[in-house]
Amino acid sequence: AAGVIQSPRHLIKEKRETATLKCYPIPRHDTVYWYQQGPGQDPQFLISFYEKMQSDKGSIPDRFSAQQFSDYHSELNMSSLELGDSALYFCASSLLPGGLGNTIYFGEGSWLTVV
Amino acid sequence: AQSVTQLDSQVPVFEEAPVELRCNYSSSVSVYLFWYVQYPNQGLQLLLKYLSGSTLVKGINGFEAEFNKSQTSFHLRKPSVHISDTAEYFCASSANAGGTSYGKLTFGQGTILTVHP
Numbered sequence: 001a002a003g004v005i006q007s008p009r010h011l012i013k014e015k016r017e018t019a020t021l022k023c024y025p026i027p028r029h030d031t032v033y034w035y036q037q038g039p040g041q042d043p044q045f046l047i048s049f050y051e052k053m054q055s056d057k058g059s060i061p062d063r064f065s066a067q068q069f070s071d072y073h074s075e076l077n078m079s080s081l082e083l084g085d086s087a088l089y090f091c092a093s094s095l096l097p098g099g100l101g102n103t104i105y106f107g108e109g110s111w112l113t114v115v
Numbered sequence: 116a117q118s119v120t121q122l123d124s125q126v127p128v129f130e131e132a133p134v135e136l137r138c139n140y141s142s143s144v145s146v147y148l149f150w151y152v153q154y155p156n157q158g159l160q161l162l163l164k165y166l167s168g169s170t171l172v173k174g175i176n177g178f179e180a181e182f183n184k185s186q187t188s189f190h191l192r193k194p195s196v197h198i199s200d201t202a203e204y205f206c207a208s209s210a211n212a213g214g215t216s217y218g219k220l221t222f223g224q225g226t227i228l229t230v231h232p
Contacts, residue, residue, distance in 0.1 A: 042222035048218060106158045109158050
């Protein structure tokens, strides 16, 4: 079965550069969530989208922005990168927010290293 | 606001022994509760979830968890572990508040389960 696809899987950037992470949800899923997991940390919710509109916002820095496109894929744009942005970024998708029983599926994550 | 506390950062256990990973939650609204497993360099995989109904929830790989509202706990158990269960386990909650709050998960700090032969 198709899963949540994230690209790139690994990315190395220098400080002050810009990075873009992409997420392709499971087909027919209309909701996308982004999480950030720092080294040795638990995942932290960043932002979510439902039907191409931002639905919830968490601890996402102002330097970060995201959007969901007409084909439901999502991109997380990170500018003015800092060393502390080095983390594993997860994308997750689900069908119909709040649909009881609908599982939230996570991708394998994109490793961002800022040097 | 919600918070999730996993009471043990590391749990070592021998193969075929039972294990319990402890999780307590705090929330001003009713919550959904989840357990996820993360193998090294991999994503998060759902083990089980509590949404409503029976307080004993059975998941994949022989895991189960019990929702205890009075103790605000959601402990994960397995009667007999295998080497392959070695991984990090995260307890998580989300608010029963409709909309995309369902997927806005608050995670605990994680428990590393190490199964020794």
